Amino acid sequence: MSNWAHDVQEHDQLAAASGVLTIDLQALRRNYQKIAQSVAPAKAAAVVKANAYGLGAPQVSLALLEEGCRHFFVAEFSEALQLRPLLPQDASVFVLNGLQPGNETLCAANDITPVANSLDQLRNWCALAVQQPEKRFPLLLQFDTGMCRLGIQPDEWDDARLILAQAPNADLLYVMSHLAAADEPDSPLNSAQLGMMQAISAAFPDTPVCFSNSGGTFLGSDYRGALVRPGIALYGGAPTARVANPMEAVVSLKVAVVQTRTVSAGSHIGYGGAHVAKAEMRLATIAAGYADGLPRSLSDRGAVYFEGQRLPIVGRVSMDSIIIDISSLPEGTLKLGSMVEILGAHQSIDDVAIAAGTISYEILTSLGSRYQRRYR
Numbered sequence: 001m002s003n004w005a006h007d008v009q010e011h012d013q014l015a016a017a018s019g020v021l022t023i024d025l026q027a028l029r030r031n032y033q034k035i036a037q038s039v040a041p042a043k044a045a046a047v048v049k050a051n052a053y054g055l056g057a058p059q060v061s062l063a064l065l066e067e068g069c070r071h072f073f074v075a076e077f078s079e080a081l082q083l084r085p086l087l088p089q090d091a092s093v094f095v096l097n098g099l100q101p102g103n104e105t106l107c108a109a110n111d112i113t114p115v116a117n118s119l120d121q122l123r124n125w126c127a128l129a130v131q132q133p134e135k136r137f138p139l140l141l142q143f144d145t146g147m148c149r150l151g152i153q154p155d156e157w158d159d160a161r162l163i164l165a166q167a168p169n170a171d172l173l174y175v176m177s178h179l180a181a182a183d184e185p186d187s188p189l190n191s192a193q194l195g196m197m198q199a200i201s202a203a204f205p206d207t208p209v210c211f212s213n214s215g216g217t218f219l220g221s222d223y224r225g226a227l228v229r230p231g232i233a234l235y236g237g238a239p240t241a242r243v244a245n246p247m248e249a250v251v252s253l254k255v256a257v258v259q260t261r262t263v264s265a266g267s268h269i270g271y272g273g274a275h276v277a278k279a280e281m282r283l284a285t286i287a288a289g290y291a292d293g294l295p296r297s298l299s300d301r302g303a304v305y306f307e308g309q310r311l312p313i314v315g316r317v318s319m320d321s322i323i324i325d326i327s328s329l330p331e332g333t334l335k336l337g338s339m340v341e342i343l344g345a346h347q348s349i350d351d352v353a354i355a356a357g358t359i360s361y362e363i364l365t366s367l368g369s370r371y372q373r374r375y376r
């Protein structure tokens with residue numbers, strides 16, 4: 001990188017960013033404690049896949065480590081390789097998407113714990129264990145209890161037991177499964193999956209259970225097992241749509257106004273001229289768009305906030321900007337350089353997700369790389 005480019009990156013990038021994404025690590029810690037205390041004596045892991053849902057896996061993991069968290073789930077092996085060196089030996093890193101053939105040696109050498117999702121993966125891990133009898137080979141075994149995504153089927157349970165019996169140093173830490181509809185407490189899928197999880201636990205009586213994501217931890221003590229795996233709730237998302245969100249917001253996002261204008265009735269606003277002004281309007285253009293993770297489906301639907309006032313999005317969301325209607329504000333209140341709230345006290349990640357026709361997970365994991373990120 002040239003000196004110039006380096007200088008730009010080091011000095012100007014932060015100051016020049018037109019959006020500020022604040023990640024409140026104190027709120028994250030309180031959310032973790034809330035879950036950890038509610039599930040005790042079960043333990044609470046942290047799901048930090050996809051860069052901790054976009055919030056920064058290193059920062060999030062180290063903060064939760066200080067809160068006593070020792071179980072960290074990522075989705076992919078590459079994520080585990082990045083996270084593992086940051087954590088102490090007594091912390092475990094689990095790979096939800098399983099163990100790809102050829103990764104076994106690297107996985108063991110890096111003290112990463114695989115989730116075996118199939119008999120093949122279990123065989124491959126146990127085969128390596130047999131070759132190195134002096135070493136311990138921890139693993140989780142995932143069971144499909146009805147989601148049809150990952151995990152072994154009921155007719156494979158016996159084979160799994162046989163494979164494990166032949167590798168005494170393969171250490172099955174947890175039997176694991178994942179709920180398909182934990183955020184819908186009334187879904188009959190939940191009790192059906194719980195019933196199968198209980199059968200698994202009976203078939204593997206010496207192994208503790210790891211079952212619940214955020215939603216599952218709020219379904220009652222039956223669902224908790226020995227280790228819960230919350231993700232979204234740690235980051236402030238509602239674990240279930242049914243009750244008021246018990247979690248604290250972790251993320252706030254403010255974006256700068258880059259231009260204001262007044263337009264007359266009949267003006268066509270934004271791409272495609274899709275929004276036609278019914279009367280004279282005052283507009284502001286803000287510096288974030290779908291390239292920054294604000295879904296295009298917010299076109300003519302979502303809003304931003306300024307000093308508590310709701311300012312609707314008008315016209316289509318552009319790649320780098322969004323036009324908002326500021327007619328409700330006294331003239332001159334909002335001007336070049338003003339910062340409007342996209343996420344914060346007036347609008348949660350769930351609010352934005354509902355307006356966009358998606359889920360909070362997608363809003364968080366899409367948050368762009370052009371924002372200045374501040375950790376509190």
Ligand SMILES: *Cc1c(COP(=O)(O)O)cnc(C)c1O
Nearest residue numbers: 047096178213214229230231232
């Ligand atoms: C992503 C994921 C979680 C975390 O889910 P949340 O709903 O965010 O709490 C837990 N378990 C598995 C298997 C996952 O894929």
